[in-house]
């Protein structure tokens with residue numbers, strides 16, 4: 001018997017009436033901040049949705065657009081005194097929109113077409129997915145550990161994917177990769193296409209089982225969150241694969257003194273918490289443990305960190321690039337204010353957003369994936385090109 005999909009909140013409409021209209025959620029909401037209109041805040045979205053529910057009318061297209069402009073950063077959830085799971089309510093609203101309209105808003109339709117036809121939302125060729133794999137790497141085809149690369153690392157931040165496998169070799173961690181690695185389906189999990197997400201999850205689970213996978217390691221917080229949190233809900237108890245973010249693995253090995261860093265890097269840097277790693281899974285300390293173990297590195301924190309960290313705008317790049325870039329600029333200015341000339345993070349989407357924000361706004365800092373810094377400290381010469 002198939003398990004029931006449990007993403008989204010069944011009684012979310014009732015929950016809208018719990019909202020105390022206090023407005024805490026609107027203060028730091030990144031999309032409300034850059035648009036400047038109250039209507040973009042969760043409080044206003046809930047009020048407007050209630051209005052149309054009470055009138056038994058469908059949602060107007062302007063409101064549907066606004067519902068899709070939430071980055072799902074989760075900052076509002078941290079401050080809501082009535083403990084509403086605001087991003088999950090947003091997801092539920094999107095699921096109902098897809099149920100009624102048969103599709104999400106325009107920007108997501110192409111992305112899902114690409115996922116289904118090419119295995120990635122970017123529309124890139126399947127044959128190019130493993131172009132980053134170096135010839136001199138040891139891959140153990142019998143390993144139960146899968147390095148799940150993800151679409152963004154496979155096609156955009158390829159140097160980090162390469163350095164990850166070099167690190168895994170250097171620390172003697174056995175792993176394999178899938179030559180035909182499929183997209184995890186994160187977009188479909190969040191854009192309301194939950195039936196498509198379930199289909200993707202089930203197909204992927206069959207592939208993982210056939211490959212004898214018991215542990216998945218990934219560097220991408222989006223893939224991590226999807227595999228770790230969404231898959232057990234979409235597939236059910238049958239999904240027993242251990243899912244680790246690479247920062248958890250590396251931090252643990254550092255603690256056990258199984259990683260010896262050999263090379264100093266005399267830079268001052270700050271760290272940006274990816275929303276779907278930090279707020280969604282509480283992984284705040286593992287990346288900081290790694291940074292603090294890097295020889296020579298002087299680490300300074302930004303003003304807003306951990307639970308209070310601000311979003312890079314990345315999730316909006318699919319359908320609202322202008323807004324994504326404005327949100328990215330706000331976070332980039334916080335990096336400048338920290339005084340650090342380098343920022344590290346461990347998310348391909350965050351790296352791209354912050355790098356672009358620095359370039360578009362002529363801001364003086366460089367973005368380096370934490371994987372590059374680890375590879376450099378481990379004396380891997382290939383890392384030198386990316387510092």
Ligand code: SF4
Nearest residue numbers: 029070071073074076
């Ligand atoms: S999840 Fe982030 S973008 Fe969405 S409503 Fe909450 S604070 Fe705003």
Ligand code: SF4
Nearest residue numbers: 019020022023025080
């Ligand atoms: S913080 Fe929570 S209770 Fe207050 S307005 Fe926002 S959703 Fe409503």
